[in-house]
Every structure is written in C-alpha cells, then in structure tokens.
Amino acid sequence: xxxxxxxxxxxxxxxxxxxxxxxxxxxxxxxxxxxxxxxxxxxxxxxxxxxxxxxxxxxxxxxxxxxxxxxxxxxxxxxxxxxxxxxxxxxxxxxxxxxxxxxxxxxxxxxxxxxxxxxxxxxxxxxxxxxxxxxxxxxxxxxxxxxxxxxxxxxxxxxxxxxxxxxxxxxxxxxxxxxxxxxxxxxxxxxxxxxxxxxxxxxxxxxxxx
Numbered sequence: 001x002x003x004x005x006x007x008x009x010x011x012x013x014x015x016x017x018x019x020x021x022x023x024x025x026x027x028x029x030x031x032x033x034x035x036x037x038x039x040x041x042x043x044x045x046x047x048x049x050x051x052x053x054x055x056x057x058x059x060x061x062x063x064x065x066x067x068x069x070x071x072x073x074x075x076x077x078x079x080x081x082x083x084x085x086x087x088x089x090x091x092x093x094x095x096x097x098x099x100x101x102x103x104x105x106x107x108x109x110x111x112x113x114x115x116x117x118x119x120x121x122x123x124x125x126x127x128x129x130x131x132x133x134x135x136x137x138x139x140x141x142x143x144x145x146x147x148x149x150x151x152x153x154x155x156x157x158x159x160x161x162x163x164x165x166x167x168x169x170x171x172x173x174x175x176x177x178x179x180x181x182x183x184x185x186x187x188x189x190x191x192x193x194x195x196x197x198x199x200x201x202x203x204x205x206x207x208x209x210x
Contacts, residue, residue, distance in 0.1 A: 004049040006032040037061035045073040056083040071098040
C-alpha cells in the first residue's frame with residue numbers, strides 16, 4: 001500500500017522537486033501540493049494523508065500554526081518539518097505543536113525518503129544537527145532539575161521570598177534568622193542552580209514552578 005503524502009511548501013521548485021522524487025518511488029505517492037498556508041489549512045484535513053512535508057516559514061503563515069490547528073482533526077497524519085530554520089525556538093515549538101520529524105532543507109533526497117518511511121512506521125526522523133540540539137536541550141534541563149532538587153527546604157523558602165521581591169532584611173525578619181544567614185542561603189542557591197545573580201535565580205525558580 002502506498003504512503004500518501006502532501007507537500008506544503010511555498011518554494012515552487014523545491015515543492016515540485018520533492019513531488020517528482022517521491023512519485024518515482026514504488027511505495028509512496030504525493031496526493032496534494034500546497035504552495036501557501038491558507039490553502040493547506042482549508043484542504044488538508046479532508047485529504048488526511050499519511051505524511052505531510054511541512055515548511056515552517058510560509059509566506060502567509062507559520063507551518064507550526066497549521067499543525068496546531070489541524071492536529072486534532074488529523075490524528076493519524078504524521079508531520080515532518082522540512083525547513084531552512086534550525087533555531088531552538090522553532091524546533092521546540094514544532095515538536096510541541098505535534099511534528100514528529102524535523103529535517104533541514106539541503107538534506108539528500110535519500111534522507112528525505114528514508115525519513116518519510118521512518119515516520120510512517122512510527123519513527124521520529126531528524127537531521128543530525130537537530131537531534132544534537134534536542135539532546136543538548138534535555139541534558140541541560142536534566143542538569144537544572146538536579147540543581148533545584150539539591151536545594152534544602154529553607155533555601156527554597158528563601159528563593160520563594162526573593163521571587164516575591166523581599167529584601168534580605170525582610171527575609172531575615174520573616175524567617176527569624178540573621179541577614180548573614182540569608183546571604184549564606186542565597187550563596188548556596190546561586191551555586192546549586194549555577195546562576196550569578198538574583199534575577200537568574202528567580203527566573204529559574206519561576207520556570208520550575210510552572
């Protein structure tokens with residue numbers, strides 16, 4: 001059975017090149033081509049292809065927004081982002097929106113075809129540079145969580161009060177401790193969270209709270 005594929009890409013030459021190579025395969029077929037986001041948004045859910053090759057930065061909208069709007073209507077469709085953007089925000093916003101693959105334009109057609117088959121069979125294909133960024137992101141997050149877990153209950157209380165805008169003296173009065181003790185707690189917080197100042201510490205604290 002052929003893998004049905006829709007291409008959403010406003011660069012016509014690239015769109016047509018993808019179609020040509022995909023249609024040449026025995027096991028896949030392009031069932032729709034879209035050259036702008038609005039058209040894709042209107043028609044994709046009726047077609048419900050197995051795989052959508054989605055450009056991120058279309059002329060009229062972001063491919064990420066299309067996925068977010070259509071994901072629930074197309075639960076069986078897999079979305080592969082195929083784009084020239086590899087910055088962190090776009091990667092993680094795409095993955096959060098529901099993309100299951102992320103390829104950088106310039107990948108070989110062999111890699112693209114393999115990725116379509118992979119995603120159809122339950123995989124999550126990514127360009128090497130993207131996979132490295134994702135891995136680094138989660139390694140960093142794991143390290144941050146570990147740092148927060150190392151805080152004592154009193155250090156967490158001090159950090160909470162700092163985040164509420166209290167001064168060292170006010171924290172000392174509230175917790176019935178000396179200002180020097182507050183400073184010691186704050187020093188420990190900075191060291192454990194790998195931050196250099198109060199703003200960075202509060203930002204990390206708010207991140208963990210959310």
